[in-house]
Amino acid sequence: MAGNSVAIDDYLKTIYHHTEWQNDPITPSQLAGELSLAPSTVTEMVQKLAAQGLVSHRPYGPVSLTDAGRLRAASIIRRHRLIETWLVREFGYAWDEVHDEAEVLEHTISDRLLAGIDARLGHPRFDPHGDAIPDADGAVDRAPFVLLAAAHIGHSGRVLRVSDRDPALLRALEGHGIDVGHTLVVAGRDAVRVDGGATVELPAGAADAVWLTV
Template sequence: MQSTAAEDYVKAIYHHTEWQPDPITPSQLAGRLGLANSTVTEMVKKLAAAGLVHHRPYSAIELTEAGRALAVRQVRRHRIVETWLVERHGYDWDEVHDEAEVLEHALSDRLLDSIARSLGDPTRDPHGDVIPAADGSVERPDAVVLADAPVGHEGAVVRISDADPAMLRFLADAGVALDARLTVLGQKPYSGSIEVRTHAGTIDLGPEVALAIWLAA
């Protein structure tokens, strides 16, 4: 079973556990895909029958070896396309996700490999997400989410979630980008915001933003 829908489902399942260990539930998957729970339930049954996921009623969903291989393939395609759009076509990092969602299914393997070579075989996309190697291997950096970083922690930004384009624009305006060095100064009382120092000074980042930024551990 290898349809566009199957590719999107296994990729979404993979994304959920890429930076944290808990498996995804059907309701979480429905929310991530913007679909009704009943629709997701039926598709998960098909994915299980095709050997792409492990799932029992009322339990979480996990990828099989075949499902993970398909997910990694799609993740690689998506992130190479995002990098190509930014580096060769003048897109900003907050503009590329939807374009890549379409193009990742349309490009041939030969063209994708050619694009990767022309970019110097990048290992991360514009948001710092790891681009799997052609052989399916993944080398993820040792990182801590900003919300969990202790006071005094200093590290380079290695990843920023691309789930919210408006947040990406806010961070770009604030000078918070990949490889920028941040120092955690402390949490503001009552507001829940975290004060960090950047090369340009100090800035307060709210809880939602602090959950979207990963620093080198």
């Protein structure tokens, strides 16, 4: 039963993540790709989630979270991001090292320990990658944003979020001084000025992994 609960959480998290920084709903094929599962397996689970009132879905259409599904997804994401923040602040982990640890711990720590971590950290609103930490009601506070790849040349914005999908890219960006809170000016298709300094060439994939204030 616990294993099934973890699987449900993974589905709900993936659906939640998909629309967190863009508006297009996820399709079953995209969900299968994100989870590295066979489409037939995903179709079966989506039907089960719909029966439980956690997602809405029609045949061949996209998958969306219901209010109940979004609240459950936000709860597990809150755990994950608080743990990531805790590992960085209290244990000296680098921002490229925390994702896999949090994936394990989010399913094992108690609500009491999570509340203690939250209080210890001063109730943070964002994790080390700039992702918003949902509150206990699932609400998030996020500034208007633009993907770096979509920002026009000359745009100046503070780094709101860096995707944690690729640890090597995180390390490369950090080497260029690109981190949450720093200011970038778009100088070209794959070039930026960091905090008013010299222009730097972006690593491959960086423009699709960094979000700026508008």
